[in-house]
Amino acid sequence: MSEHAADDTDPLAYGDRVDTATEAFVTHRNLLFTVAYEMLGSAADAEDALQEAWLRWASVDLDGVRDQRAYLVRIVTRQALMRLRTLRRRKESYVGPWLPEPLLTAPDVADDVALADSVSMAMLLVLETLAPVERAVFVLREVFDLDYEEIAEAVGKRPAAVRQIAHRARAHVAARRPRDAVSPAETEAALQAFQRSVETGDLRNLLDILAPDVVLLTDGGGVVRAALDPVVGADRVAAVLGRIAAAASLRPARVNGHPALTIRLDGEIDTVLAVRVDDGLITGLYAVRNPEKLSRVERETTLRR
Incomplete structure (x- = not known):
């Protein structure tokens, strides 16, 4: 084995893995933040979910990861789900109405109609009426177009169950969202x-x-x-x-x-x-x-x- 062979004891090899992990995380960070924010309605909690996701991602053997984007979304979804349950308990003692944390967004967000609709205040309030797993499934399927197998991995359910959850969540949202798209x-x-x-x-x-x-x-x-x-x-x-x-x-x-x-x-x-x-x-x-x-x-x- 060479002096700098890629084994767990080699600090240079470890550094290379960290650099690769960092590059992948930075590449997908805006997507990951958006996933977490749509699930939580809170930028502060979304950032915390990303921090926890990074700590887990940094320890992953990247050689075994086939699709880094999907893997990262899965980690962030799990972290957001854990935080969503904690956040719900905080909301129970919140003084007055709870509203999502507003974000100043670039003009290009409006160009992606589906994305803009999904992060609107009205839609985020509709998503608040879903159970945590329903919200995760809806966001990953309807907004980010993940397949049922990927979503199943993220939420710890079987694909058949995820299909049923997606159908139920879609009907729930359709009954409560704005009637027509508004320009x-x-x-x-x-x-x-x-x-x-x-x-x-x-x-x-x-x-x-x-x-x-x-x-x-x-x-x-x-x-x-x-x-x-x-x-x-x-x-x-x-x-x-x-x-x-x-x-x-x-x-x-x-x-x-x-x-x-x-x-x-x-x-x-x-x-x-x-x-x-x-x-x-x-x-x-x-x-x-x-x-x-x-x-x-x-x-x-x-x-x-």
């Missing part, structure tokens, strides 16, 4: 009208763009002031929103692949406001105010499929 232009038009109405205090115009049964969810996490229950109905929502114009500055942003608004007080981001639009009217407003969830709207996050 970014339509969402942007609704947001611009909304912004003008709030900034000018024009309550009549604001009522014209809110659906009668519009729902406003505000996530303060018990850290800042926010409604502890959903605000329902155009009149009640308009009354709440009408109070923010005097001290706040509203700016357009691209959040989770869709047009949104940031609300700034004294130059600092106070709230991220995303919307759901159906038939030209705003049917859902998602206001994230918890400061712990606002760090990702100061810099772009790259999402990939």
Whole structure:
């Protein structure tokens, strides 16, 4: 055997393996983050899942890995599933409505319609209604187009069971997701009208763009002031929103692949406001105010499929 033969005791060979592992992980990192984020709705928890996944990946014998992308997705899925169960317990004691952590995304996310739809606030809230394994199966199948055998490996189920779970999850999501695909232009038009109405205090115009049964969810996490229950109905929502114009500055942003608004007080981001639009009217407003969830709207996050 040569001086630097590739055995477990050779530090140079070990270094080569680490470099190869690092290169593969970095290559797929944006994809892996997207998988974890779609499963967890939390960028902080997604990053933690990636850290745990890296520690496991670094110890894998790469010679036995046929498809590095699939293997990495499998590791991240397992880590996200473990965290999802912990996260659910945290949400049970969360103060007020829990909303996903918003991400400032690059314009190219909107170009991938399926990806943008899958990370929208509205869709992430629908995914919250799935059981953990159902959510993992749905995300891996419908968003990332993994085959049933790969998903079965990731979630520890038989392929036949995964098919049944996928069918059930698909039906569940279809019954709760927005009725029709809404173009970014339509969402942007609704947001611009909304912004003008709030900034000018024009309550009549604001009522014209809110659906009668519009729902406003505000996530303060018990850290800042926010409604502890959903605000329902155009009149009640308009009354709440009408109070923010005097001290706040509203700016357009691209959040989770869709047009949104940031609300700034004294130059600092106070709230991220995303919307759901159906038939030209705003049917859902998602206001994230918890400061712990606002760090990702100061810099772009790259999402990939």
